[in-house]
Amino acid sequence: MDFKANQTDQKLRGGYYTPLDLAEFMAKWVTKGDIKKILEPSSGDGNFFQALSRIVRDGEPEIKVTGVELNKEEVEKSRERIKTLNNIQFEILNEDYLEWGLKSQNNNSFDAVIGNPPFIRYQYLPKEYQDRAEKIFDLYNLKFTKHTNAWVPFVVQSFEMLNPGGRLAMILPSELMHVSHAQSLREYLGKNSEKILILDPKELWFEDTLQGALILFAEKKKSAKDKSRGLGIKEITNRSFADDDPHKYFKNINFINGETITGKWTKAVLNKKELELIKEIKCSSEAYQFKEIADASVGIVTGANKYFLINKKDAREFGIEDWSHPMFGRSEHCPKLVYDEDQHNRNIEKELPTEFIWFDVDKFEELGEDAQKYVKKGEDKEYHKRYKCRIRDPWFKVPSVYATEIGMLKRSHNYHRLILNEINAYTTDTAYRIKLKTDSIEPHQLVYNFLNSFTALTAELEGRFYGGGVLELIPSEIKKTYVPIINSSYSDLKELDKKFNSLDPEEVLKQQDEHILKSFGLSKNDRNIIHNAWQKLRDRRQRK
Structure with a gap:
């Protein structure tokens, strides 16, 4: 349990401020066009104010920037900073952004929003802030979960304050693309944006945190009837991109839309050929979605x-x-x-x-x-x-104690694997209990066939990762993975088990692909496409 008492003041405040070069890069995008009013919903010590002032040229139509910041000391810093910034009109409010937004949503509209909202888990927010966050979800008919983070309602409220055709540029956690608690935000942005572009870096931008971050550019539809271009993702390396014109990154991007943008956004990292092949394999009668053949439940708590x-x-x-x-x-x-x-x-x-x-x-x-x-x-x-x-009586008697023939560890570094539980051992809640739903597949078969590049790829698409790049699957995500099932024997599994640790992880999958995916009917070229797609997502997760 990640107790509040163990967290640093910086984590509880969510204060990881934006480097000036990134702030200027984002400012180039939001100031393009006829921009008169800009909102900075978490203005901190004023780095975005400085960036906007550097990008806006003297003699251009005056822009008014409204900043909202809860921390009084930071407000004083930013007010001191803007004294030298004469080409922009600034208003800095010492208020809680969600409270201010709920009060003024019908009286304020902006041409652009720029910022880096606080990264604070819902459980660490004071009760009044939790209530405001939940109210944002209710107000816009979004599914709420107490696993959410402060940045989610920040983005929703900021986007709502945009004028039609307005632009939003924010630095957000990389988990935007894949965690379940951000699903309602992904759906909301997908429905209301004319286009979305994510710049996805290989490096960590903030010191003293393992949290990966990205830049989200989203342009609001001018009308609800407008069609969306969809979502595009561009991987970036080092910080040299900050010297570029951000508009160039919208060119030559594979925007995805329709059914491919639903759910998690990790799939947008893949190209059209990879996505088409994945869809083709999923439609095969011999590729089973995990939930068709087995159940996954949490181990003993x-x-x-x-x-x-x-x-x-x-x-x-x-x-x-x-x-x-x-x-x-x-x-x-x-x-x-x-x-x-x-x-x-x-x-x-x-x-x-x-x-x-x-x-x-x-x-x-x-x-x-x-x-x-x-x-x-x-x-x-x-x-x-x-x-x-x-909450149990007696406290020393652990409930729900049973074992299954197959187990699975909750987290993995390279890829998840199943474990044949030959001695009926119990598993803790750091692992899952896997139970087959059909007599046509033996436990050793599922364990053996689960290890291949296609299953590993679907796990990357369905799972989530946090600091350090470890992949985690919860039962509802395991059920969405796919497993191609071919005939395999117990001796096949035992032979693989003997040499498992002596092989490089990538070599394990390649050998399994040669047996499973080849027998499944995939050509060498298609096997390579699937393996390389898995490798691409694995490397991105591990920031290789």
Whole structure:
């Protein structure tokens, strides 16, 4: 759990200010044309004011810029800065932007919006700010989730304040393209924009954060009846692009629209040929969407993993070995594709937390003396006061305990893989329990066939990533991946398992493609297209 108490003041304030060269680049785009009024909804210390002043030439029609900033110290800094900027008329308001916007939405309209809104998780916002954020969603009939971030309602409200044909330029987290909580914003922008362009950098722009960022350019439709050109994404390397005219990036871009823009925007990174081939494979009768053949559910939620997951040695010393059961939940537990007795014993030798403690009784008195001591030990450390523990009775009895023949780790570095669970081990909530829905596919078949470039590519398209570039899938995203199923034997899986760690990750997929995708009917050229598309998205995620 990412507790608020553990966060820095900078994170809680969402204050990662924009370098001047990026601010000037964005200013070039929003000041093009007949621009009279510009909004900066999170003006901070005034970097965008400085940028706009540098871009607007003396003698041009006067532009009025309205800045809104909650932090009083930052307002004073920006007011001091604008004293030397005489070619623009500035108004700086010391207010909460969402509150100001809700009060003045019918009385204010702008030709352009520019800025870098705060990146603050909903759970860290004070209650009154949470209420305002939720009101923005309600006001524009957008689906709300408490997993949202402050920048989402900032963008919606800013876009609403644009005049028809107005322009928005914002620096936003890269997760705009793929996280579920931004889906309503993606749909909203797709519906109301004449064109959207994302400049997607390989580098991290902000120090002291692993959060990737991008530049969003969006032009509002002049009329609801207007057709949209759709979404385009341009990958950029280093900061030399900031010296360019941003308008040139709208040329020679593969804008996608219609069904291809629905859902996550990661697919816009791919070219037309790649998208067409993906669609063709998905339509094949031998490519199954995961939800057709299997279910994915979260592993066991203990509420206190350090207490309920211990190593074999500690289980013996505490005298609770009879209450312990084999488990896995980390990549170090499962370095390959099969979790068997040999792997479990190797983990025991390394003193990894291989034992899940399950006190499957309803009353404390039903436990033996050693088990009772262990429960009291947990209470001394106040584990029973943790949320997941205190809402169950008794607190020490973990619910929903069952194992499945297949497991899957929640996160991956290169690509996700399934794990054949041969010893019926339990899995924690860092992994998923996979259960087949059909008798026509054996567990070893699904584990083997899941490992190929096409499945890995669909996982990249459906998943999400955060700082550090690790790919994460939740059950609803796993269900949307595709798996081509061909005949494979248990010995095929065991052979692959033996050599899995000795092969380069890319070589694993290429070898599997040669067997699975070739048998599936894909030519060598098509296999290369799919593999390269996966590699493109993987490298982008890892910022290679």
